[in-house]
Amino acid sequence: MKTAAAIEVRDLRKTYQVRDGGSWRGKTREITALDGISFTVPAGEIAGFIGPNGAGKSTAIKILSGILRPTSGTVRVGDLVPWENRIAHVARIGVVFGQRTQLWWDLSVAEGLALLRDIYSVEPERFRRNRDRLAEALDLNGIMDQSVRQLSLGQRMRAEIAAALIHDPEVVILDEPTIGLDAPSKLAVRAFVRDLRRERGTTVLLTTHDMHDIEALADRVIVIGHGRILADSPFEALQATTLSERILEADFTGPPPALFLPDGAVETERGTRSVTITFDPQRLPAPALVAHLSTLPDLGDLRIGRPAIEEIITRFYADHAS
Amino acid sequence: MNAFTLYRRMAGASIKAQLRYPGTFALQLVGNFVTTLLSFFGIWSLFHRFGSIAGWDIGAVAVLYGLVNVSFSVAETLGRGFDVFGSEYVKTGSFDRLLLRPRSTLVLLLGHELRLRPIGRFLQGAFVLGAGFWLSPHVSWNTVWLLPWAVTGGAVMFLGILIGQAALCFITVEGLEVVNVLTYGGVEAGQYPLTMFARWLRRFLTWALPLSAVCYYPALAMLNHPDPLGMPLWFGLLSPAMGFVFLALMVLWWRRGVAGYVSSGS
Numbered sequence: 001m002k003t004a005a006a007i008e009v010r011d012l013r014k015t016y017q018v019r020d021g022g023s024w025r026g027k028t029r030e031i032t033a034l035d036g037i038s039f040t041v042p043a044g045e046i047a048g049f050i051g052p053n054g055a056g057k058s059t060a061i062k063i064l065s066g067i068l069r070p071t072s073g074t075v076r077v078g079d080l081v082p083w084e085n086r087i088a089h090v091a092r093i094g095v096v097f098g099q100r101t102q103l104w105w106d107l108s109v110a111e112g113l114a115l116l117r118d119i120y121s122v123e124p125e126r127f128r129r130n131r132d133r134l135a136e137a138l139d140l141n142g143i144m145d146q147s148v149r150q151l152s153l154g155q156r157m158r159a160e161i162a163a164a165l166i167h168d169p170e171v172v173i174l175d176e177p178t179i180g181l182d183a184p185s186k187l188a189v190r191a192f193v194r195d196l197r198r199e200r201g202t203t204v205l206l207t208t209h210d211m212h213d214i215e216a217l218a219d220r221v222i223v224i225g226h227g228r229i230l231a232d233s234p235f236e237a238l239q240a241t242t243l244s245e246r247i248l249e250a251d252f253t254g255p256p257p258a259l260f261l262p263d264g265a266v267e268t269e270r271g272t273r274s275v276t277i278t279f280d281p282q283r284l285p286a287p288a289l290v291a292h293l294s295t296l297p298d299l300g301d302l303r304i305g306r307p308a309i310e311e312i313i314t315r316f317y318a319d320h321a322s
Numbered sequence: 323m324n325a326f327t328l329y330r331r332m333a334g335a336s337i338k339a340q341l342r343y344p345g346t347f348a349l350q351l352v353g354n355f356v357t358t359l360l361s362f363f364g365i366w367s368l369f370h371r372f373g374s375i376a377g378w379d380i381g382a383v384a385v386l387y388g389l390v391n392v393s394f395s396v397a398e399t400l401g402r403g404f405d406v407f408g409s410e411y412v413k414t415g416s417f418d419r420l421l422l423r424p425r426s427t428l429v430l431l432l433g434h435e436l437r438l439r440p441i442g443r444f445l446q447g448a449f450v451l452g453a454g455f456w457l458s459p460h461v462s463w464n465t466v467w468l469l470p471w472a473v474t475g476g477a478v479m480f481l482g483i484l485i486g487q488a489a490l491c492f493i494t495v496e497g498l499e500v501v502n503v504l505t506y507g508g509v510e511a512g513q514y515p516l517t518m519f520a521r522w523l524r525r526f527l528t529w530a531l532p533l534s535a536v537c538y539y540p541a542l543a544m545l546n547h548p549d550p551l552g553m554p555l556w557f558g559l560l561s562p563a564m565g566f567v568f569l570a571l572m573v574l575w576w577r578r579g580v581a582g583y584v585s586s587g588s
Contacts, residue, residue: 016586067421069585083584091424100419106339118331119423119430121323147342 005078005092005170005203007041007064012073014059033059034070035227041220044201046193048218048235050208052317056227057207061175064205066090077171091120094169098176101156102163103148109159110144113166120167127166134162137192154185161192171203172196178210190216211313223316230320238316239306246286247307248277250293251300259296265289273300278307325429332433340438347438354442362387362450365513378515381457382545388451389537390512393476394505395444401481403434407488417583427580428573431488455544462546468559472540475562479536480505482569489572489579504531512537517550524551532568535561 014034019027034056041047051057062068063075066082066089075082082089096102103112117127135141138158143151151159157177164172174193178186194217196202206217214221214235221238223231231238248265250256256275259267264284269276279289286304293299307315340347365387369380398405411417411431420430455461487501508531516524516538527533542549543558 062418065418065422067418067584086421086584087424087426090422093422095422097419100414100416102419102422104335104339106342107335111335111338115331115335118323118328119425 006043006076007039007171007203007205008074008076009040009060009064010038010074012037012060012063012070012075014056014063014068014070032227034063034073036073037224037227037229039222039229039232041203041205043203044197045219046197046204046206046217048206048208048214048221049224050211050214050221050313051224051230055225057224058175060224061173061205061207065093065095065173091167092170094164094167094172096157096160096164096172096174096177098157098174098179101148102160103156105149106147108145108147109140109151109162112148112159113163116163116166122167126168130166130168131162134165137195138162139188154181154188157181157185157189161189165196168200169202171205174204174206174208176208177206178208178213186210186212193217223313225317225320230316244280244282245278245307246281247305248279248286248289248293249303249305250275250277250296251302252296252298253300254298257296257298259293262288262292325426328425329429329433332430333436336433336435337438340435350439351442354439355446356442358391358443359446362446376515376517377550378517379457381454381459382515382541382547383513384450384454384457385541385545386454386515386537387513388447388449388454389472389476389541390509390533391443391447392451393473393536394480394509395440395447396473396477397480397484398440398443399437400432400477401484402437403431404481404484404488406434407431408491408494412491421584428485428576458545460546462544465544465546465559468540468544468562472536472562475540475565476536477565478569479532479565480508482565482572483508483531485569485576486572489576492579492583508533532561532564535564 012034013032013036016031016033017028018031019029037056037060039047049057049060059068063070064077064082066086069083077089078092080089080092102116103109104115107115113131116122117124122130135144138161140158140162143155143159148156148159161177177193178189181189190213193204193206197204204217206213208214218235221231221233221235222229223238247268251274253273255272256270259275259277261267261277262284264282265277265279267275268278277289279286290302290304293302362384365383366380369375369383373379407417411420420427423430455466483501483504487505490501511519511527512533516527516534519527524534528535539549539553539558539561541547541558542553543555546555548555
């Protein structure tokens with residue numbers, strides 16, 4: 001087993017020249033996609049890399065993959081600068097793009113993997129071992145002889161992951177690996193990534209819009225917005241500092257009555273048979289709120305929980321909007 | 323694994339994929355053969371009616387026709403990846419996927435598809451080429467070794483056009499229909515003796531796009547037909563090399579395109 005490599009990014013900037021109106025005429029305008037980002041992912045760590053569309057995520061991923069040259073700044077993956085030695089660099093990384101296929105539509109999964117063996121010059125013995133291990137872990141044995149065109153999205157994504165790992169990459173970049181997958185496929189992908197890190201010590205950079213991916217996998221979350229790093233911390237820390245609020249849902253047997261809530265609680269949603277209340281437990285402890293509500297007529301059930309993870313992230317971007 | 327072995331494996335996989343639906347494939351092959359053959363009947367009826375045009379008889383024209391079509395069919399077979407580069411790689415963003423592989427982009431695109439369909443054009447061109455030699459009275463049989471040399475020169479020249487066309491996609495993104503003037507237009511122009519064209523076009527087709535260097539001049543040498551414009555016959559023995567020069571220039575232009583793509587990301 002090879003030792004995993006670390007990712008080091010320093011003051012990375014990327015600006016694009018875009019032309020307004022028409023391809024030849026029109027003024028050029030400079031767009032800053034990355035405005036000086038720095039982070040390090042130590043070898044063997046899984047880092048979540050999140051941000052809204054247009055935040056600069058894809059640009060950063062492209063630079064780390066060696067297919068885009070930054071305007072300034074340095075990147076080291078292991079001991080290589082990705083864009084200076086593309087071929088040596090890409091031989092040591094594996095990339096899964098959730099939206100694009102790495103395999104060949106017209107070939108079977110087995111044929112595609114065999115071609116990748118040739119492209120990456122994987123020795124036959126090591127190839128057989130990796131293929132069998134991946135087929136087992138990703139449950140590919142039943143679909144090896146099917147052409148990629150015929151696979152379901154979930155099957156295809158599992159095949160894609162095998163394709164990206166057939167050459168034992170030291171660093172794996174997963175770009176939206178669970179997008180569009182059904183729940184069992186998502187769980188399978190997550191379990192596989194966890195095992196990959198535990199058993200092989202692979203360094204993983206993960207971008208996703210599904211915060212459950214992050215919660216399940218990432219040691220750390222790097223939040224990017226407007227081309228800058230907004231936060232870089234363990235997920236729990238991000239959760240704690242961003243949103244301490246709690247959600248209370250109350251179900252009624254009839255139409256909910258008008259509520260008069262104490263300070264620290266607001267009604268945030270009203271349905272035909274339910275009301276959602278958001279409250280700050282620092283100012284209004286949950287037992288006090290429950291006591292206040294339990295006298296209401298027709299009250300059926302009460303549930304208290306944390307806000308959805310998406311909510312946390314949305315709030316986080318809003319707080320850092322400027 | 324070296325690039326050549328890799329190419330062989332990729333080509334093998336591509337052939338397998340094309341033969342997955344043998345019925346469709348056979349029909350395409352026949353279609354390709356018939357449509358290209360029909361275009362020769364146009365020329366044939368012209369010469370049948372007038373006997374010879376400007377000192378050129380049907381035999382010489384058939385040799386030119388055969389040469390250019392055989393050459394082009396080889397390039398079509400090899401260069402499919404470059405032909406569809408704009409629509410299947412740049413527009414869809416899958417060129418990024420290619421750059422993620424630790425191989426030369428040229429090898430990977432050559433390996434995109436070894437296209438079997440142009441076999442129709444190849445067979446048909448070879449058939450007309452054979453007929454042309456049979457109909458020509460002065461074939462110099464000791465220069466027929468020029469044939470594979472001229473076909474190779476022609477094939478790499480057409481491959482050069484396809485690579486140049488692909489490199490242009492880095493600038494315009496849209497697959498450039500205008501380049502078809504050089505590929506299909508080149509095939510059309512190559513079927514006629516160079517003397518039929520205006521002076522500027524003759525120069526262009528010799529020194530810029532060396533179409534006559536890979537077809538017309540070697541054909542003159544093989545047919546022992548002196549050039550009405552006074553180019554010595556030995557020029558045809560060397561001129562197919564210009565196809566390689568053209569290819570080399572297009573490869574440099576391609577590399578520049580890739581470097582530009584990597585620094586602009588679009």
